Amino acid sequence: MGIPNQEISETMSIPMTSGEVLDREYLEIRAKILQLAASFDRLDRADGDVSSDDRSDLISKGLEILQSSDNNRAEQIQLLFSREFEDAWREQFGI
Amino acid sequence: MYYFDPHIHMVSRTTDDYERLARMGCVGMSEPAFWAGFDRGSVESFRDYFRQLTDFECKRAAQYGIQHYTWLCINAKEAENVELSREVIAMIPEFLDSPNVLGIGEIGLNKNTKNESIIFMEHVDLAVKYDQQILIHTPHLEDKYQGTRMILDMLTSDSRIDPSRVLVDHVEEHTAREVLDRGFWAGMTLYPVSKCTPQRAVDIIEMCGAERLCVNSAGDWGPSKPTAVPDLIMEMRHRGHPESFIKKVVYDNPIEFFSQSQNFSFTPPEER
Known part of the structure; x- marks a missing residue:
């Protein structure tokens, strides 16, 4: 994925x-x-100024993805706006 | 075209909605237990809710020729209250023999917390113990990818789970493929703003294929459209997909998945 x-x-x-x-x-x-x-x-x-807001950076990166010629831009946009998955999440939770 | 909405919260909808759905071809639906918009205070609130799902709502649907099925659980939002969650899980077996109960759902994660994960696994235990199918809610927006991976992690590490009897719902572009590749059923929810639009859902069908893939409206008390499945049918027709292919997605697939449940006894409209 x-x-x-x-x-x-x-x-x-x-x-x-x-x-x-x-x-x-x-x-x-x-x-x-x-x-x-x-x-x-x-x-x-x-x-005001939101240029240092992390969301502004995400929006800029999203626009870059739109301009690419990849054929899975929607999936890349979804991943850009997603929290990362960590394989060790169970250890972190202690379960 | 007849269709089946495999995920819709009719307790939040009016009788007018039942009539409108019937006119648009809806002949069956399944309603997972979910959040009421507020956290409930006791197990008795859930007992009454389950009575509504297993006794009242199916009668309301039947007035319009719609066969109503349901799934039982305490949802992920309320799973932070572990004590209450365990009381509800202990009470659920009282209702599992009701004729319209298909299994345990919609269980899952919301904010991907430790307590949500613990209660998710206890629901899975319950489903295994009573040989029930499972319907799974995946989180919203930025939490979806992480939460879906965590859910798949828990399910695939449990050798008792048969993926073909589990539907992972609310998949989108970044989660659909892995859910399907691991042998689970996947559901796409058509929402006006969040989740999938009908257009994007058809894109996903075209890219992933129609095997083990269902679509639903998840119509509830928030911004949602209970007639979203007919919107998808129209979008597929506009693109030129054959009627048999559309029917597989909106009718054959949900029936095939639900047919694995011991309580599923759907009668097609032409045989009534």
Whole structure:
């Protein structure tokens, strides 16, 4: 779990072509990008500075993942915003 | 298309919802025990709740031609109260012979704490002792990955557990594959904001395949949509998936999983 850019394409079976997917989702993608842009503008207009907030760093890293050409970007975003798993959790809990 | 919602909290919904679900093709559902929105104070509160799940709710569903099943437990949020949790676990066997009880659930983790883990394992013991199937809740948001790994860790290290009789619910992109690869059933919950959207759920189906994969609405008292499974059906149709493939996900799969429970006696609509 969590291996970047796994060979997911082997199991893909979406019946639509990429052109059909883009036709269907272009306006939705556009709207979501616009919503992000407006959120970042709102953050800039507000008083204060969140550049040192860990969440700002996570958001920046998330945007980098979106711009990659990997075919498991959603999984990578999920892992980015996840707490890490430690194999020794039972020892830490004493159970 | 007929469908089965394998995870929905109807005690939180109105009778109008039952009618709407029936009109949209819902012919069966299973309702895991869960958090009421507040921590209950005594084992008697749970006894009344289990009576509601095993006696009242199935009758309400039957008025609309929906066959209602249920799962019993004390949920992970209340598992921090270990003393109360143990009282509830000791009381659950009183209800296991009720005709609509499928097993123990939804047990799991919430904040991935020591007490939650202890009570999870005691629920698993109960399920093994009474030969019950298990339905598992995985945590939300940033806790999901860690909690799912912990749950899989506990289950796979217990040789008494048959993965094919356990469904791990609320999987998403980063947890679905490992749950399935280890032989468990997986459930995807369709929520308007958190968890999965119908579009992302169909993506996961396309990437992981439809074997041992179910979808549910988990409709409850919070922001949720009890008719989310029909939304998924529509999304699969829009993408051009064949009806037989859609039916496998929303009808055949939950019935196949539940059929392993001794109390499951579902009658298909065409045979009624």
